[in-house]
Amino acid sequence: MRILLNGAWREIAGVELAAALEELGYGERVVATAVNEEFVAASARARTALAEGDRVEVLAPTQGG
């Protein structure tokens, strides 16, 4: 299915967010996730099913003021 990952369309095979992150190459990285503007905790990724067209945000630490 296709999801909008950080603003760009991506084709993924996995259904759950955890599987999708693995497939997309995020692995064990420290990131925070949201689906359709709702925060998804790391502990909830394995039971969060994605649907066609979902907007997935994957954010990492960065410099800030």
Add this chain to the structure above:
Amino acid sequence: MLHIYQASLNSRLLLGTARFPSPAVLSQAVRAARAEVVTVSLRRESSGERSGQGFWGLIRELGVLVLPNTAGCHTVKEAVTTAHMAREVFGTSWIKLEVIGEDDTLQPDVFGLTEAARILCQEGFEVFPYTTEDLVVADRLLAAGCGVLMPWGAPIGSGRGLNNLFGLRALRAHFPGVPLIVDAGLGVPSHAAQALELGFDAVLINTAIAQARDPVQMAAAFAQAVEAGLAARLAGPIEPRDLAEPSTPVLGTAFRG
């Protein structure tokens, strides 16, 4: 000692981590500033990038407290979701809450800010709201549960110093027991000293240090300025007068009478 939520801070200088020429200079500047709190943020990262992981490793090595921000958020929903994401990644309930209302000045949307603050305080966050010097907004933020306020000095990155002295003095006078941190718009150490002299508890500096020709030296200069400003505040500055008052004793002046 400055008490904010459960933290006790010796340093009155909080440092932003953006816009430094290199990670090494950032590390040196944090030490030169004697900062105990640094601000951080979250951004999209593609699976091919590793910069976020490296940055987070660098910050952890510094052994400072982190204050994540919601920079770039324009709505309550964006800010609240970003706060949740930051809490998980950075492992802190602190959040520097920014809800931007206007892009030219990066002026806070104080309506969205107070609403987001209410939601986040209820959810157990310790909110540092980036706000204006407006007293009514300040009241609302405190009623929402904020234990600290961060009024702007001037628009973010402008380096103009304390734009509205009257408003900032009124804010300080109106909320004597509330920790107040001037955030944004300071350009040179004298601005920071002035904020502390006026009774503000601390300042948050980023661009003025990061974009200086020598950020490490500027960080040290700001550290000295906040120490001087605080010492002056505690020493009790004199009141300004309109007319001169001789400092040398007048009694016994030669050639008079």
